[in-house]
Amino acid sequence: MTAFTPRTLSPQQTADALPYAALTREIERLLQDPSVHVPARLVQPLQGGGSLFVMPAADARVAMTKLITFIAQNAQQGLPTIQGDIVVFDVATGQRVALMDGPTVTARRTAAVSLLAAQKLAPRKEGPLLIVGAGVQGLSHLEAFHEGLGVKEVWIASRSAASADALVGHAERLGMKARRVDDPNAALAECPLVITTTPAQQVVMTARPRDDAFVSAVGAFTPRMVEWSADVCQHVASTGMLVVDTRDADHEAGDFLQAGLDVAAWPTLSDVVCQTPMWQAAAQRHAARTGPVFFKSCGWGGWDLAAARCVAAHKPS
Template identity: 80%
Template sequence: MSDAILSPDQTARALPYSALAQEIATLLQDPTVAVPPRIVQALQGGGSLFVMPAADAQVAITKLISFIPGNAERGLPTIQGDIVVFDVQTGQRVALLDGPTVTARRTAAVSLLAAQQLAPRRDGPMLIVGAGVQGRSHLEAFHQGLGVQEVWVASRSRASADALVAHAHSMGLQARRVDEPNAALADCPLVVSTTPAQQVVLTARPRSDAFVAAVGAFTPRMVEWSAEVCQHLARTGTLVVDTRDADHEAGDLLQAGLDVSTLPSLADVVGQTVAWQNAHRPADGPVFFKSCGWGGWDLAAARCLERTRAQQG
């Protein structure tokens, strides 16, 4: 393995969504993977600094990124930083990946894997609430990995929504902007919420055959979905979290007063563990997948990169 510093475009090309989703599934069943709790340092002004290490038998990574919600108003990215990849045996740095690109693609790939495993329906239309970087990456991932052909986009910024609709059209998809996401829930069996999660946005109940990937809220203080909706989903549907870190980070569910520690994780679903087999899963009912983020997803991206480089010789 030789040292490589990848630009955002190079990082994206090295991480195809479907291949990354498969690598995530493989990582979840790898007993050598070690991911300590991430460090979240609060910054003055409302931002956060994240330090996220992870390792397996071959590769070690450290992700160092900042999250500044107010940057959207400054015309700057809300997430900035890098991921450093090391060879475990020699300790040499083998790659430096663009942090925002990895974050966008691995988060969408996690949602894609969850949808592949859990979505009652895959035909769409797909509703995306929040038309930023994550909205775009989820649009691309669900098109490539699930074959979604129609997407509806809702955003507090009409310009952002229209831009994402235009991107969908450029991919050959049917797409339109919707101004009332809560009303649109009744028509969309696939839903992804990627808002800034500073306040409740979604107050209507998803369809009984819906799959929801709730991505925007990744700290206990953040929230996108109302407490009433989350409580309804807990009674009538299936709730799954990305990892056990969600036990103390899943703002939507924690603010609804739910015991997140009792919910199955994506690793339980992929591994078909006893926890998943015993989970309450009605024959008919929505699936709500809560994604909070984990350093293991970035490790999966590093593994995917090395696999791609090996295949390319």
């Protein structure tokens, strides 16, 4: 019997196996796959304020476990805030198929989820796009929305002018029109597409988005984290529509929970994709309103399983 050699993918090889268009399609397919099983993730607090995340998931063909750490203060030391790996297994044989770079998967699948939500929900998809936070997630969302929505203009806001300028330069090399803005709240009036990818250690966004805006709030993924003020979240809940990535957001969506909102009353991305009665009722309510669409992304092992499915099907060149 020939020995099976699993693939160990570098960050670049992981990215190459996860083009945004293919990954977004795989995420949509996964949300319609009844064989997918994703138990609640384990979050182990670490001394000093960090966290260890253990996130397993499986379907009829592929199983995976994600092991990553999140250390928010690493950004101040020039270190990655997210580190770790994803192990992919073949369900039929139990063989390890691949070892993927965890931060690369996290960045790309999170941006692909935002992209899918924008494709389904954004009233105006042409932009300009405002990205608040010029780190890894800012970069991945810039690329995903450029490739997947055809966005041609982006505005970048960051606490670090150097980081914002670097992302502006990257956008320009992609052929986009790009600019740095120092006040993201003032920029909301000009941008119908908004992505917030801040460290979410404090409220950054206090102004209200445009009535025709689509917002994807990515930074806060625990009950204690927050990017958007309670006033803005309450305003959107009363005038627009809230959508969460999964039902795990019911106890993880810090922006909404700290605003006192009943997160369980709002549909998930799966509801949107599968056109469930909950989504249809929410869409009908929203049709009578004038406010923006606010998508809250908290993360889920299923998104990593979608990436694992892409990698399992990807044939290296």
